[in-house]
Amino acid sequence: MNKIIGAVKQFARSEEAVTAIEYALLAALIAVAIIGGATLLGSDISGKFSSIGGVL
Numbered sequence: 001m002n003k004i005i006g007a008v009k010q011f012a013r014s015e016e017a018v019t020a021i022e023y024a025l026l027a028a029l030i031a032v033a034i035i036g037g038a039t040l041l042g043s044d045i046s047g048k049f050s051s052i053g054g055v056l
Contacts, residue, residue: 011017
């Protein structure tokens with residue numbers, strides 16, 4: 001168990017771990033932006049399609 005904890009601590013201190021964490025945070029930020037944009041645009045587009053469907 002101590003070997004696992006030591007390996008995790010060593011990985012956390014390495015440059016590769018910092019880079020991996022930065023990429024993970026960047027990916028999460030992009031995902032939140034996409035989900036937020038889709039949520040805002042989705043309701044607007046849904047309303048437009050409903051009005052077009054009513055006309056047809």
